[in-house]
Structure formats: structure tokens, C-alpha cells
Amino acid sequence: MTLEENLAHLPDLSSRPAVALETTVLTHGMPYPQNVECALACEDAIRKNGGEPYTIGIINGEIKIGLTKAEIEDLGKNMNAMKVSRRDLPYCIAKGLNGSTTVAATMILAKKAHIRVFSTGGIGGVHRGFNETMDVSSDLNEFAKTDVNVICAGPKAILDIPRTLEYLETQGIAVIGYKTKKAPLFYTSTSKYDLEQWADSPLELAKILHNNKVLGLNQGSLILNPVPSKYSLDADWVEERIEEAIKMMEKDNIHGKDVTPYLLSKLVGLTGGKSLETNMALIENNAALGGALAKELLGLEK
Numbered sequence: 648m649t650l651e652e653n654l655a656h657l658p659d660l661s662s663r664p665a666v667a668l669e670t671t672v673l674t675h676g677m678p679y680p681q682n683v684e685c686a687l688a689c690e691d692a693i694r695k696n697g698g699e700p701y702t703i704g705i706i707n708g709e710i711k712i713g714l715t716k717a718e719i720e721d722l723g724k725n726m727n728a729m730k731v732s733r734r735d736l737p738y739c740i741a742k743g744l745n746g747s748t749t750v751a752a753t754m755i756l757a758k759k760a761h762i763r764v765f766s767t768g769g770i771g772g773v774h775r776g777f778n779e780t781m782d783v784s785s786d787l788n789e790f791a792k793t794d795v796n797v798i799c800a801g802p803k804a805i806l807d808i809p810r811t812l813e814y815l816e817t818q819g820i821a822v823i824g825y826k827t828k829k830a831p832l833f834y835t836s837t838s839k840y841d842l843e844q845w846a847d848s849p850l851e852l853a854k855i856l857h858n859n860k861v862l863g864l865n866q867g868s869l870i871l872n873p874v875p876s877k878y879s880l881d882a883d884w885v886e887e888r889i890e891e892a893i894k895m896m897e898k899d900n901i902h903g904k905d906v907t908p909y910l911l912s913k914l915v916g917l918t919g920g921k922s923l924e925t926n927m928a929l930i931e932n933n934a935a936l937g938g939a940l941a942k943e944l945l946g947l948e949k
């Protein structure tokens with residue numbers, strides 16, 4: 648199948664309560680079998696809350712909007728997928744490879760199927776040591792280019808948080824707390840960083856996102872949904888482990904797209920599995936909100 652044919656056959660989900668899910672977290676963000684378990688639990692959480700899940704990825708060079716359970720299991724088990732961000736899409740498709748899509752690439756493909764809501768765990772951001780490495784995830788640029796709304800549990804504490812928030816402000820991207828006025832930091836449900844926007848229900852969130860569309864701003868917004876308090880880890884305890892993981896990374900000379908997967912996997916060991924447990928809980932929690940939000944958004948736009 649040519650890419651043109653592939654694109655022509657993608658579904659138009661504009662009249663469905665569709666929620667996109669990414670696959671980099673499946674192949675590069677978590678170990679097997681928890682990754683597959685988590686991916687399937689997210690699909691269920693979306694359905695239970697009135698939405699329809701569409702896990703997005705690339706199989707043998709073909710874009711898939713809504714991977715089957717068998718495809719999710721295969722991607723999650725074999726780990727031979729390329730981590731595909733914006734710039735990697737043309738390459739992965741041309742070479743006929745399996746590709747797992749990052750937040751940026753999933754937004755691009757979700758948009759092609761007219762999906763408005765996308766639930767994930769964490770987004771990429773400005774990395775610590777940015778002054779030297781210039782490592783800013785292309786996730787952050789995608790919001791200004793692609794109008795898909797992303798739900799995450801806050802920028803990961805492995806990042807430079809103030810600079811990540813500053814960068815989003817520069818790009819004109821709304822960062823909206825869900826039932827919180829402080830930025831959650833992925834593993835922890837709160838922080839000292841104040842937010843300027845928040846919403847207390849899926850309907851209130853939907854109204855804000857709807858206005859964004861009506862105004863023709865043509866961009867995505869970022870919704871920060873704190874991890875349920877039961878799974879929230881102590882910020883100082885996590886910080887010590889992150890610093891250790893970053894030291895190991897420098898020693899192992901890890902760069903570029905390997906940075907995020909490396910840090911996430913080292914943290915699983917350094918936290919005795921606690922980071923993985925929290926990661927799974929927050930992704931599922933975001934999927935649940937995604938389902939409810941997609942349903943409300945569709946209600947407003949019908």
C-alpha cells in the first residue's frame with residue numbers, strides 16, 4: 648500500500664468520542680509485560696468513561712489508527728519498533744519498519760483521523776542541562792502546529808520544569824490543571840509551581856478546548872491531571888533517585904532520543920519498581936479522563 652492509499656483509508660473520527668493513545672510508552676517507556684497490561688487497561692478505562700480508544704502506531708510501514716490487541720501485544724513484546732517522533736515518520740514509513748509513536752508523532756497521526764483528545768503519561772520537555780545539550784523535546788513544538796489536546800500527568804520530574812513551562816508559554820500553549828492549581832510533576836501529584844488555568848470537570852475542560860477551536864487558534868492544549876494521591880511518590884525521595892539516574896546516564900554517555908527511555912528504565916530499578924507502579928496508575932487515570940473529555944467535547948460540537 649502506498650502512503651497515499653494508507654492516508655485515504657484512515658477513519659474520520661470527527662463524530663466519535665475518540666481518544667488517541669501513543670505507543671512509545673509501550674515500547675520504550677515500560678518493561679514487558681506491564682507495558683501491554685497498561686496499554687490494554689487504558690483502552691478499557693476510555694471505554695468505561697464513554698470514549699473510544701484508538702492506539703496509534705506504525706506496522707510494517709503502515710499507519711494504524713486503532714491497533715488490535717494482538718498488534719499491541721506484539722509491539723510491546725518484541726521491542727523491535729523504532730521510536731518515531733515528527734521527523735522520523737517519513738523514514739519509518741518508507742523503510743516499512745515498525746514504529747512506536749511519541750507524543751508529537753501521535754498528535755500528527757491523530758489529527759489525520761480527526762481525533763481531538765489524546766491521553767498519555769508524560770510528555771517530553773526541556774531537559775536539565777539544556778544550556779549545554781540543547782535537548783528540548785519536539786513534543787513541545789507540536790502543540791503549536793497540531794490541534795490535538797493532550798492529557799498528561801505533568802512534565803516528568805527528570806526534566807527542567809520551570810523552563811518546560813516557560814517554553815509552553817512562549818509557544819502560546821494553554822496549560823490547564825485538572826482539579827489542581829499547582830503543576831503536578833508526573834510521579835508526584837503536586838508541586839510548588841503555580842498554574843494560571845484550571846478546570847474542575849470534563850465539561851469545563853471541554854468548554855475551554857472548544858473555545859480554542861472556535862477562535863481558530865489551531866493549536867493543542869495541555870491538560871495536567873495529577874496522579875491519584877494513593878500512587879503519588881515523595882518528591883524529595885524521587886528527586887534523589889533522578890539525580891542518581893542522571894549521573895549514570897552521563898557515565899554511560901547517553902544522548903538524543905535515548906535519554907528519556909534510559910532515565911525511565913533506570914528509575915524503575917532505583918525506586919524498587921515504585922516508579923513503574925505510579926507510571927501505570929497515572930496513565931490509566933489519564934485515559935479515564937480522556938474518555939470523559941472526548942464525550943463532553945463531542946456534545947458541545949454536535
Ligand code: PSU
Nearest residue numbers: 671672676749750769771784785904907
Ligand atoms: N514520558 C514518560 N514516558 C514515556 C515518554 C515520555 O513518562 O514513554 C515518551 C513519550 O512518547 C514522549 C517521548 O513523547 O517519550 C519523549 O521523548 P523525547 O524526550 O526524546 O522527545
Ligand code: MN
Nearest residue numbers: 782783784903
Ligand atoms: Mn530529546
